Amino acid sequence: xxxxxxxxxxxxxxxxxxxxxxxxxxxxxxxxxxxxxxxxxxxxxxxxxxxxxxxxxxxxxxxxxxxxxxxxxxxxxxxxxxxxxxxxxxxxxxxxxxxxxxxxxxxxxxxxxxxxxxxxxxxxxxxxxxxxxxxxxxxxxxxxxxxxxxxxxxxxxxxxxxxxxxxxxxxxxxxxxxxxxxxxxxxxxxxxxxxxxxxxxxxxxxxxxxxxxxxxxxxxxxxxxxxxxxxxxxxxxxxxxxxxxxxxxxxxxxxxxxxxxxxxxxxxxxxxxxxxxxxxxxxxxxxxxxxxxxxxxxxxxxxxxxxxxxxxxxxxxxxxxxxxxxxxxxxxxxxxxxxxxxxxxxxxxxxxxxxxxxxxxxxxxxxxxxxxxxxxxxx
Amino acid sequence: xxxxxxxxxxxxxxxxxxxxxxxxxxxxxxxxxxxxxxxxxxxxxxxxxxxxxxxxxxxxxxxxxxxxxxxxxxxxxxxxxxxxxxxxxxxxxxxxxxxxxxxxxxxxxxxxxxxxxxxxxxxxxxxxxxxxxxxxxxxxxxxxxxxxxxxxxxxxxxxxxxxxxxxxxxxxxxxxxxxxxxxxxxxxxxxx
Amino acid sequence: xxxxxxxxxxxxxxxxxxxxxxxxxxxxxxxxxxxxxxxxxxxxxxxxxxxxxxxxxxxxxxxxxxxxxxxxxxxxxxxxxxxxxxxxxxxxxxxxxxxxxxxxxxxxxxxxxxxxxxxxxxxxxxxxxxxxxxxxxxxxxxxxxxxxxxxxxxxxxxxxxxxxxxxxxxxxx
Numbered sequence: 001x002x003x004x005x006x007x008x009x010x011x012x013x014x015x016x017x018x019x020x021x022x023x024x025x026x027x028x029x030x031x032x033x034x035x036x037x038x039x040x041x042x043x044x045x046x047x048x049x050x051x052x053x054x055x056x057x058x059x060x061x062x063x064x065x066x067x068x069x070x071x072x073x074x075x076x077x078x079x080x081x082x083x084x085x086x087x088x089x090x091x092x093x094x095x096x097x098x099x100x101x102x103x104x105x106x107x108x109x110x111x112x113x114x115x116x117x118x119x120x121x122x123x124x125x126x127x128x129x130x131x132x133x134x135x136x137x138x139x140x141x142x143x144x145x146x147x148x149x150x151x152x153x154x155x156x157x158x159x160x161x162x163x164x165x166x167x168x169x170x171x172x173x174x175x176x177x178x179x180x181x182x183x184x185x186x187x188x189x190x191x192x193x194x195x196x197x198x199x200x201x202x203x204x205x206x207x208x209x210x211x212x213x214x215x216x217x218x219x220x221x222x223x224x225x226x227x228x229x230x231x232x233x234x235x236x237x238x239x240x241x242x243x244x245x246x247x248x249x250x251x252x253x254x255x256x257x258x259x260x261x262x263x264x265x266x267x268x269x270x271x272x273x274x275x276x277x278x279x280x281x282x283x284x285x286x287x288x289x290x291x292x293x294x295x296x297x298x299x300x301x302x303x304x305x306x307x308x309x310x311x312x313x314x315x316x317x318x319x320x321x322x323x324x325x326x327x328x329x330x331x332x333x334x335x336x337x338x339x340x341x342x343x344x345x346x347x348x349x350x351x352x353x354x355x356x357x358x359x360x361x362x363x364x365x366x367x368x369x370x371x372x373x374x375x376x377x378x379x
Numbered sequence: 380x381x382x383x384x385x386x387x388x389x390x391x392x393x394x395x396x397x398x399x400x401x402x403x404x405x406x407x408x409x410x411x412x413x414x415x416x417x418x419x420x421x422x423x424x425x426x427x428x429x430x431x432x433x434x435x436x437x438x439x440x441x442x443x444x445x446x447x448x449x450x451x452x453x454x455x456x457x458x459x460x461x462x463x464x465x466x467x468x469x470x471x472x473x474x475x476x477x478x479x480x481x482x483x484x485x486x487x488x489x490x491x492x493x494x495x496x497x498x499x500x501x502x503x504x505x506x507x508x509x510x511x512x513x514x515x516x517x518x519x520x521x522x523x524x525x526x527x528x529x530x531x532x533x534x535x536x537x538x539x540x541x542x543x544x545x546x547x548x549x550x551x552x553x554x555x556x557x558x559x560x561x562x563x564x565x566x567x568x569x570x571x
Numbered sequence: 572x573x574x575x576x577x578x579x580x581x582x583x584x585x586x587x588x589x590x591x592x593x594x595x596x597x598x599x600x601x602x603x604x605x606x607x608x609x610x611x612x613x614x615x616x617x618x619x620x621x622x623x624x625x626x627x628x629x630x631x632x633x634x635x636x637x638x639x640x641x642x643x644x645x646x647x648x649x650x651x652x653x654x655x656x657x658x659x660x661x662x663x664x665x666x667x668x669x670x671x672x673x674x675x676x677x678x679x680x681x682x683x684x685x686x687x688x689x690x691x692x693x694x695x696x697x698x699x700x701x702x703x704x705x706x707x708x709x710x711x712x713x714x715x716x717x718x719x720x721x722x723x724x725x726x727x728x729x730x731x732x733x734x735x736x737x738x739x740x741x742x743x744x
Contacts, residue, residue, distance in 0.1 A: 025495050026446055028474035033448055033492060053710035054492040055449055058525030061719055065726065073521055080450035096604055144460040162450065162546060224632050227684030240656060312604035313652050313663060326638050341636040349687040375449055378710060396717035396724055491712050523729040530730055
């Protein structure tokens, strides 16, 4: 409770009570079914309690009751903005557990598809984040222009827009079509044009920069203690990317930089994601230039995949942070235990510490800058 | 080196889940059954013409409540975007349930979310319609075997149009809206 | 040909480094397909975690993941994955829960990020974490007391045709 000060010219003092606001599971920001209860004093947030679990669909239990290869259909719906990144992580974990080799052309195709999915997901972030900060429809339409082009490319290659289950244990399902290279280079040039448009729309906008700069700075020690990975950690200044630190697939042969921020505030998080998209476009171009010819599927795949005793934890660089897959096999065709280490879960667990002490409007901007996707958080 | 736990005493092997009073939370809502004022006041011969005009107006300006739950929400947003524009049908996404006509349930409905879905449906004013988008809202979809997932949103609210797909293409959702428009024209005297 | 399909021997070196730096803590070393695994009893677990975090040659500062597994006859186990930014090495730690009351000491004081991970592990399998500041359900409803990831927990039957109890015509039920 606060009292209105006497110097403001009233003879009685005004007592106020903290208000509880429920930002419920349905709200216009498109982050999904997430609920938080804010306790506010005027406009200042005193306490924030996140509630998750409204999309808990049982990925881990269902994976225990299905074949290794059938389970991919659930795994790519976890991060539903970048389906192929999740497919890649799961399929690499199964191959490592079973000891199956993948031909080189398939590795290049996989990395190409994963980086295009990363660009796809970050365009959605730019669109939704712009909407949170204030440019409601404009940034959305800018982002979706490029997303539709990438979706068209996915449809030509793999058959479906969002969840093609294109990756297979031992390679990819089918080879690329003949005009793929020209189509991909066209799309890359339009992606670069789209990024410049976003740069002009958001970074060049004084209101956006004023709202986001110096809002909610985070030090690297705090970020590590809270379990941040991915662009949230790189915005604080620590340049850690699993593609460089614990490389998987063919990332060791590719040249790309890791953009970092300075003080971990909301503007740095946005800036790191925008710069990452340029680097992903570089990776896609290198994959196109260096793509070897050959087969795309391992020819000695067994008819039923049985894996004896073994376990592993494979960390990969998902679009939002460290997307890790833990698998334990104990004979048979099903996994004994499968767990998803989702980056949004760890990033979101620090929401109370991030939001308390800011205004309500800034709380929404901070939640948008975390870039969560509820399919991952609730598994 | 670890002594084996006494699995029977700790209930590890004979575990039976206890759901408490969850059944009460998952009862369906009553379907709305009221009549519009003009049908009560006007004489029978004038009701037909007014029915047609009002149905034509309603179908041309359906305002859906943005109720994106999961992956289908991304395709729903894609349908509102300029590439597959839904605005040309008069469909404007509106976040508040008090001012919307249609609820597009796009995504998996879990048993934790079900009371919120019922509350939102009850908050919409009549006449209201429900489009169940995607396989998860139709019958649980790929997640139907997990017991925290509600096997279809039509277990708690009445549904008008089902759009199949996982996720359905934007053209499929447009087809769903056109089917809803045809349904509104056919049922014009029941629309209340 | 992918570059990393064989288990890395560099990870066993990490486990041996831990053995030399923390000689008084008893644990067993084994290999997984990626990281090395240390198996330790719950009584010694907190001192191992302190050693992993505070020792300068080890300095594991990131807790990545906590997995809770229902191992059937062998009880309930929890697996932890740690990583060090300073030295760039990772390790997995396996802790079987105490056989008398299924508890494992909580590590939220050293690693604040363990808060949500332990809540989720507790509700999914039925483990209890001693000393956790806020032991409520996270992904399930607050008043439910079920553990979906136990092997004995059943699955739902999918509905074939809604409203028609005896299935499609001509098919034996």
